[in-house]
Amino acid sequence: MNITSAQYRAKFVPADAPTPSEPNCAIMAVIDGVTVGVPLQAGNRHYAEIMRQVDAGTLTIQEAD
């Protein structure tokens, strides 16, 4: 997979809901030229590849807007 960018996506939290322990819900990544919403879940092949490239130092995930 050719991953050219990755950025966390913050959760939408309803006004009356408690603050979640994990502020992000996904990574928006451009993979092989296509924007992909990737869940933060081990076993997801896109997430696994993103984290592999992060560990290898070849990819940085940008913070959520």
Place this chain on the structure above:
Amino acid sequence: MALSTIKTASIANDAITADKIINDGNLGVRNLIINGALTVWQRSTSSTSTGWGYYTADRWNTNLRDGAGTMSQYDMGSELQPFIYAFKTAMTSAATTSPVVQQKIEDSRRFKNQTVTFSFYAKASKAITVDTQFDLLWANSSNATTAQSNSITTSWQRFTYTVTLPNPSGSYNATYDHLYCKFILPISDTYDFYITGVQLELGSTATPFEHRSYGDELRRCQRYYYRIASDQYAYFATGRVINTSDPLCAITFPTAMRLTPSVTSSNTATWYNNAGSIIGVVNPAVHYSSGESNINTIDVKFQASGTLSSNNSPMMYAFNPAGYIDFDSEL
């Protein structure tokens, strides 16, 4: 006694054993390959993409390596009935590393140290040798079997072989440990290679190919990949405007997916609400919203190009007939 005179009462209770039934291949749900008859093609019926990926037939993962060619749906016509389609790999520029057509089968625990029988129908545009091989991932490590060479000719043949899969030590890793079932194609050559009727079954007997209905096979495929293809003007989701710009829609999957899926959408899809107002080009706005997504349903937040009324409930439809949303939990 003539066979036609044999009645149920003529057969002793213990005359037909489970072994005989199994050996005669009369049991259903034997084939552990999904889409072995190549009936389901949700993504596309043709692709020239190289690199590892899922491009055409559901569940089939490919890599043309440094070669070039086309993977496509082959209409069987009157060949090898009742098969309808085959998977065609047309190598038009030779590769120096073996191209691979493979299926990853979920959960190695089902296969560790098991005897399995693999069968498939194949032909080629000329005589070539195609290897088949299993790789049982265990503890996130590869455990490949010895490759089996198959002499493919220009006529359809059924190939079968039985192998006992590896029995590695270590602990099962649910994230990574699956069984890879590979067709390893020739290098330094150009050719067309066709397969259909691919079957993997436990035990040492190759039984007749298990033909499943399209609906049955589609549901099996949708555990790993689901596409909402545009049926222009057909509503596919109802949402709620969570602020003045972003409708949030829950989409329920037709079957439980393997894991919470990744989401993509076509660049060409433009999505509208039921008032006829443009909601916006989905890509790259489609994404998870609340962390409530799971294997059964997903929250997708669209991005409107204009102002919407908060808490309104838009019904979403695609204006562009080429639009789609993909949900992917492939291995």
